[in-house]
Amino acid sequence: MALSALRFIQESKKSEIACLQQLLQLGELVGAVSQMIHVLQRERGTANIYLCSHGDIWREQLNERALEVNAAEQQVNHWLTTHALTNLNIANASRLFSRIALLLHSLSTLPQLRQRIFDLSIGQPDAMNAYNEAIRTHLALVFETADISGDPSISRALLAMCSFMQGKELAGQERATAAAGFAARQFDASAHQQLLGLIEGQERCFQTFAEFSDPLCLAEWQRQTRQDRSDFERFRRIACTLTKPHGEPADIALRWFSVSTARIDGMKVVEDKLEDALKHSCRQRINEAQASLALQQQNIDQIPQPDSHYTALLPPQLSRSVLELVEQQSRQLQALDAELSRLRVLLAERKAVERAKGLLMQHHALTEPQAHKMLLDMAMNQNKKLSEIADAVLSVSALLGEQRA
DSSP states (O other), X not given: OHHHHHHHHHXXXXXHHHHHHHHHHHHHHHHHHXXXXXXXXXHHHHHHHHHXXXXXXXXXXXXXXXXXXXXXXXXXXXXXXXXXXXXXXXXXXXXXXXXXXXXXXXXXXHHHHHHHHHTTOSXXXXXHHHHHHHHHHXXXXXXXXXXXXXXHHHHHHHHHHHHHHHHHHHHHHHHHHHHHHHHHTOOOHHHHHHHHHHHHHHHHHHHHHHHHOOHHHHHHHHHHHHSOOHHHHHHHHHHHHOSXXXXXXXXXXXXXXXXXXXXXXXXXXXHHHHHHHHHHHHHHHHHHHHHHXXXXXXXXXXXXXXXXGGTTSOOHHHHHHHHHHHHHHXXXXXXXXXXXXXXXXXXXXXXXXXHHHHHHHHHHOOOHHHHHHHHHHHHHHHTOOHHHHHHHHHHHHHHHHHXXX
16 A cells, blocks of 8 residues: 555656646747737737728738737647647646637637728728737736636746736736827827726736736836937826827827837836746656656655565555655645645636626726726725625626526
8 A cells, every 4th residue: 555655756756747737838839928918009000000090000010900900810820730739637627629729719809900090091090909819818818827726836926927918918918008099189088098008907917917927027128218208108108197288290100100119118027037937847846746746756765665475565664755755745735735725816816807897898898907997996885805806707607698598
């Protein structure tokens, strides 16, 4: 029995290594999705300027943005075709597959969307909502990957990356929303409220990122925020406070897009570093697990083997050695489970809030900041946590869906 226990101790470590190697591969997918989101965000902003200028500005740039998105899409497809996803030995793989299916479907809708934009047969709000939804499906895949991780250090890296990518998406929405206003040379009260909500949302996401980020990525973000953003802040104040930007140059939409793009490109630098940190964490944990497995084998080799005629009666020394290995493995797993449970609770709350916002946006035609504010107001009025309100929204939605069925 003791020798069987030793074998399963080693099998446990081998399984851990296999899962870590698969997380490393999924980290590469997260990197490809990150690039896809980045170019989609730029295409969205370009489309807003084109539509709000009634086709007078940036038709050629729209073609360039489409080519960039197509190149990023090829990288995602290349990863999917070169990795045997059906062999994934990880929890919640079915949800991951569903997210990938939704992502691929969203990409299939882009050619028709672009044609409608070129033809000016779609309004700016509808076009932006279509891009927003496509990007949401990409971000949902990254969140699902974070939920799969069974290692606390990797979960922290994924949470930091998820939070930062979400903040960057809100920055992209701010760029696109203000670009539309500047191109149309008009901001209404709704646009002001939406921009203020997007700014607040960014700060919230970046605070969560700072909590879980590794020191190098956090230092890079702090360096980015110290750079001179005076032009950006001036344009931001105009967009958030004025109804009509009188006295501003005719190309103010292009100037805004340039300075806000410089800021978002700086965020992409941080995002790339977060991807590198994620992969480094995976490789480090793989090396540690492999070293632990080798040490286990050494310890097993040093355990005196019982007489083959008396395998049922193991010497006390052998029993103690086996027990020490089992207890050591158990302590390590308990420590990992305790930290992982905390991270998974936080991640589950974040996912619930995102899903609840998506439902409110879909059923009430709200923007993301408006949906978030609605959840916050309900939480404040009922004196409950935001995640509790999100769970209630999801439960009501599920109940209504069952009743309709």
